[in-house]
Amino acid sequence: MKPIIIAIVGDSGSGKTYMAEFLRNQLNVPTIVSYTTRPKRPGETDGVGHYFINASQLPDKQDMLAYTSFGGYEYFALHEQVPCKGICCYVIDESGLEMLYYNHCERYDIVSVLIICPQDVLILRGIDSNRLKRDKGRKHLGEKFFDCIIRNDVSKEEFEYKILCEFNRL
Numbered sequence: 001m002k003p004i005i006i007a008i009v010g011d012s013g014s015g016k017t018y019m020a021e022f023l024r025n026q027l028n029v030p031t032i033v034s035y036t037t038r039p040k041r042p043g044e045t046d047g048v049g050h051y052f053i054n055a056s057q058l059p060d061k062q063d064m065l066a067y068t069s070f071g072g073y074e075y076f077a078l079h080e081q082v083p084c085k086g087i088c089c090y091v092i093d094e095s096g097l098e099m100l101y102y103n104h105c106e107r108y109d110i111v112s113v114l115i116i117c118p119q120d121v122l123i124l125r126g127i128d129s130n131r132l133k134r135d136k137g138r139k140h141l142g143e144k145f146f147d148c149i150i151r152n153d154v155s156k157e158e159f160e161y162k163i164l165c166e167f168n169r170l
């Protein structure tokens, strides 16, 4: 059986990291942590949300599972980070997801998950409106592209329940 990658896409603050952490903590589904050339922000720890590297440390494109460039910085993960069997989770943007599908769907089973959440709820969660405007420019895939859509305008408990329901259908 091919490794299964649950690829999670959604706006800033929609709950991508929350879902990945929930799957890791509750169901032992490992998360693929991306590498980035973006500088570490205050409060960030290397290896938690990202591994921070210099532009000179970029690996060969053929070793990359997915790659995207955004805001002048590069983001990628490596094939060697995917466990050789079982399921893992990967938080990704739409262009990275496309690359993953078109280049590697023979090598991996990819389950794409779109988390949607209305803007007013995101703003109530404290997400900066400029970030939300910026997200709009990064979206080009229609909802039909995704294997699964989870609406996260509910409580955390309900969101977790929805995640479990979708996971059980895998």
Ligand SMILES: Nc1ncnc2c1ncn2[C@@H]1O[C@H](COP(=O)(O)OP(=O)(O)OP(=O)(O)O)[C@@H](O)[C@H]1O
Pocket (backbone or CB within 6 Å): 010, 011, 012, 013, 014, 015, 016, 017, 018, 019, 125, 152, 153, 154, 155, 156, 157, 159
């Ligand atoms: N259903 C929910 N109810 C309330 N708060 C939530 C819910 N889902 C997520 N959150 C909270 O919203 C915030 C943003 O969630 P999270 O970090 O998972 O978003 P993200 O999609 O990973 O965002 P980014 O792309 O900016 O990293 C977190 O503080 C998280 O705990």
